[in-house]
Amino acid sequence: MTLRQHFLATAALFALATPAFAIDLEFYFPVAVGGKAAETVQALTDNYMKAHPDVKISAIYTGSYVDTTAKAITAARGGNPPELIIAGAADMFAFIDEELVVAFDDLVSEADKAAWLGGFFPAFMANSQADGKTWGIPFQRSTPVLYWNKDAFKAAGLDPEKGPANWAEMVEMGKKLTVKDAGGAVKQYGVQIPSSGFPSWLWSGIVAGAGGKMANAAGNETYFNSPEAIAALEAIVALSKTDGVMAPGILEWGSTPKAFFEGQAAMIWTTTGNLTNVRTNAPFPFGVGFLPGLKQNGAPTGGGNFYLMKGNNEAELKAAVDFVKWATSPEQAANWTIATGYVAPRADVWETPVMKDYVAGFPQAAVARDQLQYAIAELTVFEGPKVTQIINSALEAAITGQKSPKEALDAAQADADAILKAYR
Amino acid sequence: MRRAWGQAWLFILPAFVFLLAFTHIPVVQTLIDSFWSTAKGRRPARFVGLENYAHMMADPIFAKAMINSAIYGAITIPASVGLSLVMALFVHRRFRGVGLMRVAFFTPTVLPLIAVANIWLFFYAPGFGLIAQLRDLVGLAPVNLVGQPATALYAVAAVTVWKEAGFFMIFYLAALQTIPEPLREAAAIEGCRPWTFFRRVTWPLIMPTTLFVSVNAVIGAFRLVDHVYVMTRGGPDNASQLLLYYIYEVGFRFWDTAYASALTMVLVAILTVVGIGQFFAADRKVHYK
Amino acid sequence: MTRTDTFLARVAGWMLALLWVLPLLYAIWAAFHAPEFEAKFDLTAPLTLHNFSRAWEQAPFARYFLNTILLVTMILSVQLVLCTLAAFAFARLEFPGKNAAFALVLVQLMVTPDILLVENYKTIRALGLVDTIVAIGLPYFASGFAIFLLRQTFMTIPRELDEAARVEGCTLLGLLWRVYVPLGKPAMLAFGLVSVSHHWNNFLWPLIITNSVETRPLTVGLSLFSTTDSGTDWALIMAATLMTSAPLLLGFLLFQRQFVQSFMRAGIK
Numbered sequence: 005m006t007l008r009q010h011f012l013a014t015a016a017l018f019a020l021a022t023p024a025f026a027i028d029l030e031f032y033f034p035v036a037v038g039g040k041a042a043e044t045v046q047a048l049t050d051n052y053m054k055a056h057p058d059v060k061i062s063a064i065y066t067g068s069y070v071d072t073t074a075k076a077i078t079a080a081r082g083g084n085p086p087e088l089i090i091a092g093a094a095d096m097f098a099f100i101d102e103e104l105v106v107a108f109d110d111l112v113s114e115a116d117k118a119a120w121l122g123g124f125f126p127a128f129m130a131n132s133q134a135d136g137k138t139w140g141i142p143f144q145r146s147t148p149v150l151y152w153n154k155d156a157f158k159a160a161g162l163d164p165e166k167g168p169a170n171w172a173e174m175v176e177m178g179k180k181l182t183v184k185d186a187g188g189a190v191k192q193y194g195v196q197i198p199s200s201g202f203p204s205w206l207w208s209g210i211v212a213g214a215g216g217k218m219a220n221a222a223g224n225e226t227y228f229n230s231p232e233a234i235a236a237l238e239a240i241v242a243l244s245k246t247d248g249v250m251a252p253g254i255l256e257w258g259s260t261p262k263a264f265f266e267g268q269a270a271m272i273w274t275t276t277g278n279l280t281n282v283r284t285n286a287p288f289p290f291g292v293g294f295l296p297g298l299k300q301n302g303a304p305t306g307g308g309n310f311y312l313m314k315g316n317n318e319a320e321l322k323a324a325v326d327f328v329k330w331a332t333s334p335e336q337a338a339n340w341t342i343a344t345g346y347v348a349p350r351a352d353v354w355e356t357p358v359m360k361d362y363v364a365g366f367p368q369a370a371v372a373r374d375q376l377q378y379a380i381a382e383l384t385v386f387e388g389p390k391v392t393q394i395i396n397s398a399l400e401a402a403i404t405g406q407k408s409p410k411e412a413l414d415a416a417q418a419d420a421d422a423i424l425k426a427y428r
Numbered sequence: 429m430r431r432a433w434g435q436a437w438l439f440i441l442p443a444f445v446f447l448l449a450f451t452h453i454p455v456v457q458t459l460i461d462s463f464w465s466t467a468k469g470r471r472p473a474r475f476v477g478l479e480n481y482a483h484m485m486a487d488p489i490f491a492k493a494m495i496n497s498a499i500y501g502a503i504t505i506p507a508s509v510g511l512s513l514v515m516a517l518f519v520h521r522r523f524r525g526v527g528l529m530r531v532a533f534f535t536p537t538v539l540p541l542i543a544v545a546n547i548w549l550f551f552y553a554p555g556f557g558l559i560a561q562l563r564d565l566v567g568l569a570p571v572n573l574v575g576q577p578a579t580a581l582y583a584v585a586a587v588t589v590w591k592e593a594g595f596f597m598i599f600y601l602a603a604l605q606t607i608p609e610p611l612r613e614a615a616a617i618e619g620c621r622p623w624t625f626f627r628r629v630t631w632p633l634i635m636p637t638t639l640f641v642s643v644n645a646v647i648g649a650f651r652l653v654d655h656v657y658v659m660t661r662g663g664p665d666n667a668s669q670l671l672l673y674y675i676y677e678v679g680f681r682f683w684d685t686a687y688a689s690a691l692t693m694v695l696v697a698i699l700t701v702v703g704i705g706q707f708f709a710a711d712r713k714v715h716y717k
Numbered sequence: 718m719t720r721t722d723t724f725l726a727r728v729a730g731w732m733l734a735l736l737w738v739l740p741l742l743y744a745i746w747a748a749f750h751a752p753e754f755e756a757k758f759d760l761t762a763p764l765t766l767h768n769f770s771r772a773w774e775q776a777p778f779a780r781y782f783l784n785t786i787l788l789v790t791m792i793l794s795v796q797l798v799l800c801t802l803a804a805f806a807f808a809r810l811e812f813p814g815k816n817a818a819f820a821l822v823l824v825q826l827m828v829t830p831d832i833l834l835v836e837n838y839k840t841i842r843a844l845g846l847v848d849t850i851v852a853i854g855l856p857y858f859a860s861g862f863a864i865f866l867l868r869q870t871f872m873t874i875p876r877e878l879d880e881a882a883r884v885e886g887c888t889l890l891g892l893l894w895r896v897y898v899p900l901g902k903p904a905m906l907a908f909g910l911v912s913v914s915h916h917w918n919n920f921l922w923p924l925i926i927t928n929s930v931e932t933r934p935l936t937v938g939l940s941l942f943s944t945t946d947s948g949t950d951w952a953l954i955m956a957a958t959l960m961t962s963a964p965l966l967l968g969f970l971l972f973q974r975q976f977v978q979s980f981m982r983a984g985i986k
Contacts, residue, residue, distance in 0.1 A: 030928070036946035038953070042775065064928045067920075067940050074680045074834070075925050082838040084847065102683065103469020146946065189569050200575065201661050201945075251554055254575035254664045258546075259553050261948030266756055268555035277946045285752055307946075345947075390682040397489075400664035404577050432810060435889055439806035440818060443799040446859035451825045454836035511733075518730035529730060530973045531966065532738035537911065538965040539741065540918040540936065543958035546949060547740040556756040558743070594737060595911070599866070602907040606873070622722075636869040644862070647827055658943070675832060685835070692832055699827035704820050716872035 026058040027323045030086035033063060034072040034308065036144075037277040037344055044343040048336060052327055059323050069308065076313065080104055085313040088324040093131045093309045096139050097223040097386040101427075105311045107137035111318070111325045120329055123350045125373075127305050131381035134223060140309030141328050142349035143340075146275045147303050147372050147379055148209055150174075150295055155288040156181055156192065156270035167271070167293035171213065171239060174271065174296040178249030181270040194249035196269035197240060198257040203399040204392055205382055206273050208304040210236035212380045213297020218304075223385040224427040228395055228417040229410070237402050237409035239298060245405070254400060261285070275306065276372040279345040283366070292368035294375045301378035307346065338362075347372045385420075386427040394419045455696065462689035473686070480690035490691070492666045493674045496581055500670060501649035503585045508592035509638075509645050515593060516600030517626075530601075536594035545658035548587050549574070552659075577667035580660050584668050587655050592648050596641045603637035604630070635714045639707070646703050650695060671695055741966075747955040755951045768956035776938035777930050778960070784850060785934040788923075789913045792854040796863050796912060797905060803859075804867030805893050809879070819868075825861030831921050841926055848928045857916065863908050870904035871897055910969065917965055935961045 031049065035041045042065050049063040066072040069092045076089045091099070099105040112120065121138055128142035154164035160180040168174035178194025185191050197206055208218050216232025219225060227233060243250035255263075257274075264272045265285055273295065282290060295303045310328045312321050330336060334352045338359045341348040348354055354363070354373060363370045385391050398416035401407040407415075462480055467473040484490050515533045519526055536544070551558040552573045560570040573583040607630060615625045653673040656662060662669040662677065672695065679688030747755050748769065754762045772778075806812070807819055830837060837856050838847075846852040874897060882892045898905075920936040927933045939961055942954045 035941055036944060038942070038944040038947050038950050040775075042941055062928060065937070065941070067924050067937075068943070068945050070681060071921070071924055071940075074921075077683060078835050078838045078925050081835050082842045082847075084842055098683070101468050101470070187567065189564075200663070251570075251572065252576075253554070253572035255572075256549060256553060256575070258945070258949035259549065259556075262553075262756065262951075263555055265753070266556040274948070275946055278948055281947050281950070287753060387682070390684070393677065393681070397663065397665045404575075404664045406577060406665055433812040436806045436810035436812035436815075439810065439889075440803040443803040443822075443859040443864065444818075446799065446855070447821065447825055447861075449840060450830060450837055450856040450859075451828055451833070452821065454833040454840075455824065455828055457836050458833070515730075515733065515737075518726070518733070523727070527970060527973055529734045531970050532734035532741075534910075534969050534973075535738055535741045535966070537914045538962050538969065539744070539958060540920075540939065540962065542920065542943060543744075543939070543954055544740055546943070546951065546954055547743050549949070550743065550756070550951060551740075561756075561758075590737065590740075598907050598910060599904075602903045605903055636873055640866060640869045643823075643865070644826070650827075651829055672829075672832075679832070680834075688832075692828075696824070696827055700820075700824070703827060704823050707823065708816070708820075 027060070027320055029059065029061045029088060029320060029324055029327070031061050031063050031324075031327075032066040032072055032076055032086050032089040032091075034066055034069045034090060036069060036308075037280075037346075039280055039345070040343045041144075044340055048331055048340070049327075051336075052330055055330075056326075059327070061327060077102070077104065080313060080315060083315075085315040087313060087316045087320050088328070089311050089313060090143060090308045091311055093128075093140055093142070093145070093305070093307060094382050094384045094388050094392070096131055096134060096309070096384055096388075098388045099311060100134065100139060101386055104314055105139055106314050106321065107139055108141060108312065108325060108328075109137050111312070111322055112329075116329070120332075123352060124332075125349060125351065125376050127376045127379035127381075128349050130221075131305070131384035132309055134221070140311055141332060143308060143310050143328075143332060143337075144344065144346045145305055145307040145309075145349050146277045146346055147305050147375060148206055148273055148275050148295060149303075149371050149375065150271055150273055150293045151264060151278075151282055152271045152291045152293070153264065153267070153286075153288055154291055156267065160270075164289070165291065167291050168296040170296045171210075171298045175243070175247050175249060178243070178247065178271065182249050190251070192267055193251050193269045195243065195271040195273075196250060196255055196260055196263055197243070197273045198255045198260040199240075199399065199403050200254050200256045200258075202257070202392070202396060203254075203403065204395045205304055205306055207236060207240065207399055208380065208382055209273075209295045209302055210239060210298065212302025212304065212378070213295060213300060214239075214302070215299050217380055218383045219381075219385045223388075224424045226383070226385060226391065226395075226417060226420045226424065228398070228420060229413040234410050234413055235298060237399065237413060240399075241402055241405075241409055253404060264290075276347055276369075277307075277345050279366075279369060281345075283368075290368075292371045294371065294378070297378075301375065303375050303379045304382040305376070305379050306382050334359075341369075345369075347376070385424060387423050391420050391423060394423075458689045458692050461686055462693050464686055466684050466686040476686075480687050483687065484690055484694065489666055489669060489674060493669045493671045496667075496669055497650060497671045499581060500585050500588070501646065503582070504588045504592060504649050504652075505642070505645045507589045508596060508648075509642055511589065511593035512596035512641065513600050513638075515597040516604055519597075520601055520604040533594050533597050536591040537598070541591065541652075541654040542658055544591070545587065545655035548583075548655070549659055552583055574660055575664065577664050580664060580668040584656055584659055587659070588649070588652050591652065591655075592645060595648075596645065599637050599641055600634065603634040607633055636716055639710050639714050643703050643707050646706065647699055650699060671698075744955040744959055747951045748959045750952065752950065752952040768952045769960060772942065772953055772957040772960060775941055778935070778938055780930055781933060781935045781938045782961075782964075784932060785917060788850050788853055788934055789916045791850065792857055792916050793909055793912050795854070795858045796860045797909075799859055800863035800867055801893070801898065801901070801905075804864045804871055805889075805897055807864065807868045808871035809897075810889075822861045822864050825859065826865065827861075830856040834922065834925060837922075838925060847926060848932055850927075850932050852926045853919075853923045853932070853934070854916075856922065860912070863912070866904055866908055867901055870901045874900050910972070913968075914965055917962075 033045050045063050049061045066075045073091050079085055124142050128145050132140040152167045157164040168177050181194040183192040211233050214232035214235050216230050244252040260272050260274055261278055263269045294301050334356045337348050337353040338356045342362050383392055395416050398412040402409045402412040464473040465476045519530045554560055554570045554572040573579045653670050656673045660668040662673050675688055675691045678684050749764050750762050841852045878896050882896055923934050924937055939957050942957050
C-alpha cells in the first residue's frame with residue numbers, strides 16, 4: 005500500500021469510528037536511503053496497531069538524520085518530546101549528555117534483557133550501550149563494503165569473481181584498472197573512496213583495518229593521531245597522489261554509485277544501503293566484498309538506533325519499548341532489511357525462511373553481516389557532532405593536500421582533547 | 429497632528445504584533461542566551477558574560493567563515509545586482525519569445541534550492557558531470573570544482589549568483605514598467621542615444637528599486653546557504669564555510685546554543701551596520717519622485 | 718538603437734537565458750528518461766514517465782499540494798494586508814519613532830526565522846498551534862521584505878494624487894485603497910510571486926512544526942528523495958522537483974504577460 009492509499013484508508017477508518025486509544029505515541033523517523041523506507045516504517049506501525057488496538061502510534065517522517073535530531077531537540081526544549089525516535093547511533097553520548105533519552109534497561113524484564121538485548125550483534129551494540137546501560141536499539145544499521153565491476157575486472161585481465169583481499173591488492177588491481185586515453189587523461193580510475201561530508205566514516209574502516217580504533221568505550225578519548233590512524237590517512241592520500249588509482253580532491257558521496265555505473269571507477273567503497281540501488285542500476289555484473297584492510301579486515305558500523313525520549317510517562321515508554329521489541333523481531337526485521345538494504349541487526353533475523361531465501365537469491369547481501377565480526381563502532385563520543393566535524397575537516401585538509409596526514413591528525417587530536425577533557 | 433500619529437501607529441500595529449512575537453522577542457532572547465553557557469542536561473546554563481564572544485575571537489573556523497563570507501559577498505552582490513538589471517532590460521519590452529526568456533530568468537526563483545543544488549552537483553561532478561563532458565569535448569582534463577579548496581567557494585558562489593540575479597530581475601522588471609513609454613519615444617525622436625537615455629532617465633527613476641535590491645543582495649549574501657548543505661557542507665576543510673552555515677552547524681548539529689546565539693548576534697550586528705546603514709545613507713540621496 | 722545593436726542584444730539575451738534555464742532543461746532531461754541516461758545526452762534515448770509515477774507513489778502528494786496551496790494563499794493574503802498598511806504609514810505618514818520602527822522592520826529581513834527555531838516552537842506551542850497550517854505561516858505574516866518593497870513603491874507615487882483625494886474627503890484608508898493599492902499593484906504582484914515561490918519551497922520550519930499528512934507541505938514529500946546515505950537518484954529527484962514546481966512554472970508562464978500588462982495599465986506617471 006502506498007502512503008497515499010494508506011492515508012485514504014486511515015481517513016476512511018476514522019470516519020467510521022474513532023476508537024479511544026489508551027496510549028498515544030509519537031515516533032519520529034528519518035529516511036536516508038532511497039526505495040521504500042518511509043512506506044515500510046508506516047506499514048510496520050500500521051501492522052503493530054492492528055495487533056494492539058489500544059495503542060496508537062503516529063509515525064512521523066522527519067527528514068534526514070540531522071533534521072530528525074533537530075526536530076526532536078526542538079520539540080523536547082519546547083516541552084513536547086516524542087516518545088520514540090530513530091536517530092544516529094553515533095549521537096548516543098550527545099543524547100545522554102543532553103539528558104534527552106532514557107535507558108531501555110529499566111523498562112524491560114530480566115528475561116528480555118538476556119533474550120532480547122543480548123540478541124543483537126555486538127558490533128552494533130558497541131555504540132548502543134554505555135555505562136552498563138542500553139541507550140539505543142539497533143534498527144536501521146549499515147556498514148560499508150567494496151563493490152567491484154566484474155566487466156572492468158575482466159577487461160583488465162583480473163579474475164572477475166575475486167575482489168581485493170587487502171589494501172595492497174586493491175592498489176595493485178587499481179593500477180591495472182586505471183585506464184587512460186591517448187592524451188593521458190584518465191577514463192577509468194581503479195577505485196573511488198568518497199570523501200565528501202563525512203569522510204571519517206570510511207576512514208575509520210581503514211583505521212580498523214590497520215588495527216586501530218576511533219575512541220574509547222567511555223566516549224571521552226579519541227585516537228586520531230595513533231600510528232594506525234596516521235597510516236590509514238596516508239594510505240588514502242597515496243591512492244591519488246602516488247598510486248594514481250583514484251581521482252584527486254574530495255569525491256562526492258552521493259555521486260559515487262553513478263561514477264561506478266558510468267565506468268568512471270572500477271571499485272567503489274560505499275554503504276550496504278546502496279545494495280538495492282546498485283543491483284537495480286549497474287549495467288554490468290558486480291561483486292561485493294569486505295573492505296580491504298592494511299593489516300586485517302575492518303569496517304565501521306553506521307546508521308540509526310531507536311531511542312526513548314525523556315519527559316514521557318512510564319506507561320508510554322513501556323508501550324514504546326514493546327513496539328521496538330516487535331519491530332526488531334525476526335519476521336519484521338527481515339521485511340525491513342529486504343525492503344531497505346539495511347543490515348538486519350540480530351542473528352535470529354538471518355535464520356528466518358524469508359531472509360534465507362533472500363540471501364540465496366542475492367548472496368551479496370550477506371557480505372555485510374559476515375563483515376560485522378571485524379567491525380568497530382564509528383566515531384561515538386561526547387560532543388560527537390563537534391568532534392566528528394573536527395576530524396572530517398582534518399581529513400579533508402589532508403586529502404586535498406593542504407596539510408600532511410600527521411600534521412592534520414595531530415591538530416585534530418589536540419582540538420578533540422580540548423573538548424573531551426571536560427568529560428574525563 | 430496627535431491624531432495622525434495615532435493613526436500611523438494603528439497602521440503599523442498589526443504588522444508589529446507579529447514582528448515582535450516572532451522576530452524581536454526571540455532576537456532579544458538570543459542576545460541574552462549569548463551571555464550564558466549552553467545548558468546541558470546535567471549542567472544548567474550559567475552566566476558567562478562575554479566568554480562566548482571571546483571564544484569566537486579565538487575560533488579559526490569563525491575567522492575562516494568571516495573571510496569567506498566577505499569574498500562571497502564581494503562576488504555575489506555586484507554580480508547578481510548587475511546581471512539582474514541587464515536581464516530586466518532584455519525582457520522589459522515585448523518581442524517574439526519574451527515570455528520564454530522571462531521564464532528562463534525566473535526559474536531560479538521557482539525551483540527549490542535543495543533540488544537545484546543537486547543539479548549543480550551534477551554539472552560540477554568530475555568525470556561524468558556536464559562541465560567535465562564539455563571540457564572533454566575540447567580536450568581539457570576534468571577538474572573537481574567542488575572538491576578542492578581553491579575552487580569550492582566560487583563554485584558555490586556561482587549558484588548564488590544564478591539564484592539571486594533571477595530573483596532581483598523581477599523587481600527591476602516591475603520598476604522598468606513604470607517608465608512612461610512616451611518619454612522614451614520623445615527621447616528617440618530627439619536622437620537621444622539609448623545609453624544616454626538609460627543614464628539620464630532610466631537609472632535615476634529606478635534608484636528606489638536599486639536601493640531595495642542592493643540591500644537585499646547584501647542580506648542575501650549572508651542568508652543564502654541552503655545549497656552549501658547539499659554541495660559542500662562548508663568543506664573541504666572549511667574552504668566554503670560561510671557565517672550562516674556555521675551558525676546552523678553550531679546551533680543545529682553541535683547544539684551549542686549559547687555559541688550559536690553569539691554568532692547570530694554577530695551576524696545581526698553586521699547586517700544591521702551594513703544593511704540598515706546602507707539604507708539610511710542611501711535613502712536620503714534616492715530621488716523618490 | 719540600430720538594427721544590429723538590437724540583434725546583438727537579442728542574441729546576448731538568449732545566450733544568458735539559455736545559461737539560466739540550463740538547470741531546468743537538465744531537470745526535464747533527467748525526469749523524462751531512465752536513470753541510465755542521467756549523464757548520457759543521447760537524443761534518441763526513449764522517453765518515460767516512470768520516474769514521475771515512482772515519485773508520486775512515495776508520498777501523499779495530492780494532499781501535500783492541497784496543504785501547500787492553502788498555506789501560500791493564507792500567507793500571501795495576510796502579508797499583503799499587514800504589510801500594505803505598514804508600508805503606507807512608513808511612506809506617507811509622519812510620526813515620532815518612524816526611523817527606529819523602520820529599522821526594526823529591516824531587522825526581520827536580516828534574521829531568518831529558521832535561526833529562531835526553538836524560540837518560535839515554544840511560542841507556537843504556547844498558542845496550542847503545533848501541527849497546524851496556521852503555525853507554519855505565523856512567523857512569516859509580517860514580512861520585512863514586503864514592507865520595504867511596498868514602502869519603496871509608495872514613495873514614488875506623486876503626492877499631488879494624495880492631495881486631490883483628500884480634497885474629495887477621502888479618509889486615509891480610502892486614500893490607501895483608491896490610490897496607493899491600485900498604483901502599487903505591480904510591486905504587489907512581484908511580491909506575490911516571490912512570496913508564493915518562497916513558501917512553496919520552504920522546508921525546515923514546516924518540517925519542525927508539523928507532524929501529520931494533513932498539515933505538511935510539498936517540500937516534506939520532496940525531501941524523501943534526497944537520500945543522503947545512498948547514491949543520488951537524479952532521475953527521481955528531478956521528476957519530483959518538476960512535479961512539485963510545475964504549478965509555479967506554469968503560473969508564471971501564464972501570469973508574466975498579465976504581470977507586465979498590469980504594469981502598463983497602472984503606469985505610474
